[in-house]
Amino acid sequence: MITIAGGIYRERCMRPAWDDIYGSAGRAATAIARFGGQAELHAYVDGDTQVVMEARAAAEGFAFNPTVSPQAGVTFEYIHGLATPDIRRGVHASSQLQVTAEKVLRFGMIDGTAVVNAEYAVFDPQNAEGPESFSANGSTAKHLALVLNRHEANLLLPDSNGLPPEEIAAALATQERAEVVVIKMGPLGALVYDNGIISRVPAYRTERVWKIGSGDTFAAHFALAWLDNGLSAHEAASTASIATAFYCETQGFPDKTLFDRFKPKALQPSERYRNGYAPKVYLAGPFFTLAELWMVGQARRDLIDMGLNVFSPYHDVGLGTAEDVVEKDLEGVRDCDVLFAIGDGLDSGTIYEIGYARALNKPVVFYAENESAQDKKMMEGSACRITDDYVSAVYQMVWEAVEL
Template sequence: MNDVLAVVGGVYRETCEFPIWDSVFGSAGRAAALLAHHHPLTLHSVTSPGFSERLAYLLRGTTHRATLKFTPAEQGVTFEYLHALGSPTYYPDPAPQRPRLTVEADNILKFGALEFDTVTRCRRLVYDPQNSHPEPHDAGGASADQVVYVLNHIQARSMTGQENLQDAAVTILENPAIRAVIIKRGVFGADLFEQGQPAVQIGSYPTDGVFKIGSGDVFSAAFALFWMINDLSLPQAARFASAATAQYVETRDVRITLEQLTARLSAVEPFYIPEEDIPSLGRVYVAAPFFNLSQRWLVEEIVTFFEKERIPYFSPFHDVGRGSQKSLGEQDLEALNNCRTVFGWVDDMDPGTLLELGYARRLGLNTYTYAYDVSQTHRMMFDALNCRNYGDLAAALYNAVWNR
């Protein structure tokens, strides 16, 4: 054992079209890049020589030394995103025989990896499994005196078979080595469940920009820093981790300082809604055309976000469908009367969408629009309607929830 922090997990190339992004990070690489500005570390992974060289170049300017211990792979894995909220595809497929790394240190941040397994032995472990069916943290002879799991709500439900998140946490905490579990709920914040303690609410910190790729990696890395290295309490470490995530999604920069986090914690009101209270926020009306393939595709991406976050919504296509224009219009306007927020996609300047937005403003509803390719002249109209317009889909969707 030694007192240097160890980070274990995947190092991958990530590409995205909207917004443009092309970098070699992956969960472990991104965490190492953040942590090396605050503490020495050793990074353990399996990747190609080309990817390891690119990551080493990115780590050259860090404040502390990051020692890279890579097992070479013939080809590195690339994750491709069409947009930052979408589900990625990856290539190549992992080799049928998975390498197994053994890592020992006082403190370990462990991410689940696509193409290899790890056995970790440590005093403190932060475990972010990265998938919904992970192996236990102590599989294969691994051990830790204290463990904190960092999961999203989908993973927590899938791992335990429990729909209620508190019940899911109780199931996970049946293992006495697991000191706590953090269950992240996206836009609504997170819940911290610690052995023998009441649950703690961890708010998210709203931002104008929202770059989602790697946001969970940053949360886990920052939490590991403030709990394992800076020795803060679990609730304090989780709040700093949430602030670090906000700093990252707004700037896409892992060079995050304590001063930035302190300023954000003091200046920004955290946003937290208990899961059982989400329906009381009212429905979001999805105003968008759905008459061709590209329009339908984007509408599906929008409603997928609301469904994953368990946000009630009304979509004219899904809730009314096709029919006579008069009948559809009447049903859509009636639905607007029963919604609190409108989310509109206006790139195509569809007349029906514009009518819905105007009607919503007449009703005094909060309106948020996504417009990637709209002229400044047309944007003036949305400004006049007091619609909040965003050129990025993730930012538009998140702010439609945060600001209502």
């Protein structure tokens, strides 16, 4: 039995459309139960959330132990899966769960904290601004594993910027008195520190990427494998990485049969990327209306946040006559490693840039939600990667870039 402590929240997303109640702890309970594990979920909820989670617990087969308060109730509003959510709550409240159990999966919470007393614990701080130490609220565990991303690791360990991840993991293990530290590093997969031994597990490519909740899924499957199934930390992280790829691909949770059938392709970053090279991406797309400018700006920020070096004609060349801008734009295409195309509207300049990039044998990801198969025929026939989902397009671009 794994006891899960953390938040249950409503999640709403505009693109793709999504409106459901999960949160880190709720999603982890479903993930563990679907995979055949036994779970007991502890969370702070309002009355409406309690009804939904009790029904889900009955359907999925996990135990639910709520602390009910009308002051609870948090909603995460996303424009898309890579966007920073707008977090809404009716009344500001801070809960403190008290959990004592042999095996605990604890998540950081937006609306409070969980004080854990466990024999074995997995802790995912889940805080992009100020993750707290596991023991900061009085939590204790004889055997502790940390699961966190590189940004959270840097925040949790002062003055760690610039240090290699191996040193960060070892220092965190000492600081947090943890036996295991798993640092998720995007395209580079995950680094696993296990009592002084360092190993890595790969990330996996998928056709589509549903990002919301992917970190919850990783932590849940790692906890089940390490706490309950007796796998090593490396084996548990490997299982978690594949299960997370399944979740991103399908927006669902694998059982053991589905997991065994799922054979994603491991991402293989190039040596130059591993050595710190930031691939250059040309951002092609129209920028003649406010909506188009918003889309270009959004894509530019997200690609930069993913570690790419972005050349944007609007930002780096600007507006002007053909004599002023065309040769500069084409030079940008020649200098890039990959091209990301915003295709809705079939802007003539964007289509020309796609053709020019493919003539130079540069990979192209073509993102368009509203264009017909007929209008995308040339892109399809010239081996562009085509998707109608924005987040999937960004990840496809990153994966293409890092393998070059």
